[in-house]
Amino acid sequence: MVHAPVVLATLMLAAAPVPDEAALWKAIFSLEQPLPAIRARSESELLKGGATAYGVLVKVARVGGMEQALAAAGPTSSCSITAAGRFTAQRPDRSVLPTKAVDLAARMLMEDAALRQRAQRSDDPFERGLALAAASRVPATQVEALTAMRLEPDPKLRLWATAFAECFTRQAKQRADGSLEGLSAVANELAELADEVRAPLRCVEPAELEPVLVDELAKGLAESAGLSASDDTLRLTVRRENGERVELSPDCALAAYDAAAAKGGYDVGLVLPLATTMHGSLKLRKAAGQRLARDLDHVPEYRRNYIAAELVLAGHEVPRKVTFDAKRLSSMDVEVEAAVRQGNPEAKAAIQKLILCSSDIDQREMALLGYVGTKAAADKAYELARQCPSGKAAAVAALVRMKDPRALKLLPQAMEDWGFNQEALKRALLEAYTPKLGEQLLALEARGNNQARSAVQWLKAAGVMKP
Known part of the structure; x- marks a missing residue:
């Protein structure tokens, strides 16, 4: 025999109107x-739309991607921003509609336990990530959210879970509401799982x-x-x-x-920093420069020169001759310096024109005086070093070179x-380099000058200064 209350509940559920999906889409675009x-009316309609509305909101939220969803699911000062920032190269651009969809979906998850648990068990990594990030809003749900991540198969979500766990734990210490012990236990377990990833x-x-x-x-x-x-x-x-x-x-x-080059892919960013920025390993720096010089034809033309x-x-040997536009010298100082180093006679004349005929001398242009090699250029560099404090390093570079x-x-x-022109x-x-310069640098290092200490390190690494 079926009891009357059960029959009544069944009838009420059957009578409950099923939200019109078309109307829900209209409400979303009205946001x-x-x-x-x-x-406000559209938000109210969506928040009352149950699982159907949630499904539509997730579809819109997905357009912005996982990173945007993580950042938007919690308040701007929450753990969502911290976690998203740790594992993405930069914060994504915020599209308005997906961000609003994330906000509403997160509110629904926090207010509806059944919906939240369904999202945590979803086959879709996006929904599982959204359920995790939404817990930033309600501390009482955070242990549950982290516990759900213990069996997470997606490596990226497991890493994010550790970031959320650290942040949740830190906030629990500040709240002192008794949640710290439970959060810490789950956080430690997630940290061990993340190490495998x-x-x-x-x-x-x-x-x-x-x-x-x-x-x-x-x-x-x-x-x-x-x-x-x-x-x-x-x-x-490398970003995958x-x-x-x-x-x-x-x-x-x-x-x-x-x-990758053996398979036809040439990513300059993998070796350019090694060839130009790194000073620690001379052998590796040289090898990277050789690769790039060899593969310049594979570099996009607009970047090649x-x-x-x-x-x-x-300091690398480059078979390609660097060119410059004599009409745009002020914006081509790198190319001009490279050209003069390669022996281009026109570059030296361009430097003199750039420096000696300019009323507004840039710091990097001061350093180029070192390639002119005349007494007039040396005197000019000396005066600039005395008169331009912010360009002193560049002007001294010219004097050192001469x-x-x-x-x-x-x-x-x-x-x-x-x-600004350290390089x-x-x-x-x-x-x-001269021994007298070395003595000067060692004396400065002994007095605690950090720049001199760094200079001594890379001069020794390059084999220029004796160890």
Whole structure:
């Protein structure tokens, strides 16, 4: 026998109107209306639309991608921003409608336990990630959200879960509401699981390089995404199509470039920093420069001349002759310097015109005086070093390159007031080094000058200064 209350409940559920999906889509697009009243009415309709409305909102939210969903699911000061920032190269552009859809979907998840648990168990990684990020809004749901991630199969979500766990735990300490113990236990478990994921996302030795990453680089499905440096250690980042960022050591970056190039893919960003920025390993720097000089024909034409110039300035042999536009000298100082280093007689004349006939002298242009080599150029550099504090390093670079004895007098000031053109002085010290300059740098290092200490390190690494 069926009890009356059960029958009544069944009848009520059967009578409940099923939301019209077309009306829900109309409500979503009304969220962009300028009138607040229309937007408020649309939000109300969607929030009352149950699972059907949630499904429509997720479809719209998906347009913005996982990163945007993570960042938008919680308040702007929440763990959502922290987690999204850790595993993406940059914060994504915020499309208005997907962001609003994420906001409403997250509100529904936090208010409806059944809907939230369904999202946590969904086959769709996007929904599982949304359920995780939405917990930023309601601390009481955070243990549940993290617990649901213990069996997460998606590597990227497992990494994000650790970031959320750290942030949730930190906030729990501040709240002191008794939730810290439960959050800490789950956070520790997630951290152990994440360690299993992190290894493939980092390459220290070339033998650790994943073949799938090489294939993606060769096909353009992964690309270099910048570099970072700390404690004299250079690391390059590759961003995969699925959003993962893989951290490569310089050795791995060179190996990845070689392997991808063998398959027809040439990602300049993997080796250009090694050839121009890195000073720690002279052998690796030289190898990277050789690769780029060899493969310049594979570099897009609009970048080819400039990259060739950068290689020349970094001290590499480049068969391609760097060119410059004599009518645009003020914006082509890199190319002009490279051309003069390659022996282009027109470049020296261009430098004199650029410097000696200019009323507004740029710092980098000061450094170019070192290639002119005349007494007038040396006197000009000396005066500029005395008169332009912010350009002192560049002007001293010119004096060093001309082996003008006045460089010794001004070098301590240049090291104190480094200016913006550090590379010019670095190159001049490397290429026009004298024992007296070395003595000066060692004396400055002994007095605690950090720039001098750094200079001594890379001069020794390059074999210019004796250990």
